[in-house]
Amino acid sequence: MSAVLSALIFVFAGTACASPERHSAASTVAHIKVAGVDYVDIRIAFGRLGFKAVWVEREKRMRIHSDKVEIYTEDGKRDVTVNGLRVLMGEPAVFRGNTLYISRIDADALFLPILSPSSVKTPPAPALRVIVLDPGHGGQDAGTQNKALKLDEKNFTLDVAKRLRVLLEKQGFKVVMTRTDDRFIPLAGRAEIANRAEADLFISIHFNAVGGAPAVNGSETYVMTPQFHRSTGSPLRDPSDSVANPGNFNDPWNALLGYHMQAQMVGRLGTFDRGLKRARFAVLRLVKSPAVLVEAGYLSNEAEAKKIATSAYRAEIAEALAQGVSSYALAITTAKR
Numbered sequence: 001m002s003a004v005l006s007a008l009i010f011v012f013a014g015t016a017c018a019s020p021e022r023h024s025a026a027s028t029v030a031h032i033k034v035a036g037v038d039y040v041d042i043r044i045a046f047g048r049l050g051f052k053a054v055w056v057e058r059e060k061r062m063r064i065h066s067d068k069v070e071i072y073t074e075d076g077k078r079d080v081t082v083n084g085l086r087v088l089m090g091e092p093a094v095f096r097g098n099t100l101y102i103s104r105i106d107a108d109a110l111f112l113p114i115l116s117p118s119s120v121k122t123p124p125a126p127a128l129r130v131i132v133l134d135p136g137h138g139g140q141d142a143g144t145q146n147k148a149l150k151l152d153e154k155n156f157t158l159d160v161a162k163r164l165r166v167l168l169e170k171q172g173f174k175v176v177m178t179r180t181d182d183r184f185i186p187l188a189g190r191a192e193i194a195n196r197a198e199a200d201l202f203i204s205i206h207f208n209a210v211g212g213a214p215a216v217n218g219s220e221t222y223v224m225t226p227q228f229h230r231s232t233g234s235p236l237r238d239p240s241d242s243v244a245n246p247g248n249f250n251d252p253w254n255a256l257l258g259y260h261m262q263a264q265m266v267g268r269l270g271t272f273d274r275g276l277k278r279a280r281f282a283v284l285r286l287v288k289s290p291a292v293l294v295e296a297g298y299l300s301n302e303a304e305a306k307k308i309a310t311s312a313y314r315a316e317i318a319e320a321l322a323q324g325v326s327s328y329a330l331a332i333t334t335a336k337r
């Protein structure tokens with residue numbers, strides 16, 4: 001522990017904070033508004049879960065930790081790490097008074113479910129029997145491509161979904177696929193299949209590509225952007241951010257699901273961790289169950305594309321996703337107790 005790091009240590013008991021209040025001896029209030037967004041003192045948001053907050057770099061970077069979990073957050077940044085995993089908040093942390101603040105929605109709909117699923121009161125922890133797998137693209141929609149290697153995303157998404165179906169059925173889940181062959185299904189149609197099947201969980205499987213940046217590689221996981229937040233890729237807020245979509249019903253469980261999927265994917269595949277992100281993709285917006293969209297790797301990166309092209313690696317991807325489901329299942333079971 002460095003001298004800087006040991007400069008300040010805060011310990012909190014569970015603190016109710018329904019209204020603005022003075023906090024400890026410091027000139028800091030529990031809640032503030034920044035550009036119209038509600039923020040909460042990080043020491044209170046995490047203190048209610050028994051976490052301690054410590055400056056790593058005074059007035060800039062904090063380490064928040066319990067016995068098992070370690071989080072780093074920084075003034076002005078939406079990026080945090082949770083046990084080393086990259087997680088994108090909806091709004092950046094801000095420094096005010098003598099502490100960092102995070103948005104109330106990030107505190108309640110991102111960190112609370114990930115760190116303490118049993119503390120989430122609404123909606124109740126979901127069931128987990130029917131899982132809908134959605135292999136991205138198909139038919140005339142090839143998805144992303146690596147033309148030099150003659151690789152189409154649509155074939156790999158279907159292959160991984162079929163492998164994952166076998167693994168999940170072995171675990172006793174009922175699995176429904178949005179497609180089992182090379183056909184085009186509109187995005188809304190995929191959500192309809194899930195909703196008609198009364199899905200408890202929806203997993204959309206994709207591979208990434210980016211033009212002109214062949215070095216870019218790694219895995220990322222998307223869940224629905226919470227109501228009133230902007231998506232990870234949106235630098236600005238938009239009036240449509242305030243719309244409540246069907247996918248917002250499960251905001252806290254989406255975060256928990258996304259965290260476990262991303263953790264297992266990068267943990268098992270050893271891919272570069274591009275993070276747990278938020279987007280209002282059509283399938284995430286329209287599906288009524290907890291839902292996740294995984295981008296397992298980049299077809300535009302030659303080394304990663306060559307791996308994805310092997311059936312052995314696609315089997316590993318399926319194993320990682322199945323493990324993500326298992327660890328999410330364990331977390332919601334714990335939450336129900």
Ligand SMILES: [Zn+2]
Nearest residue numbers: 136143206207
């Ligand atoms: Zn795709």
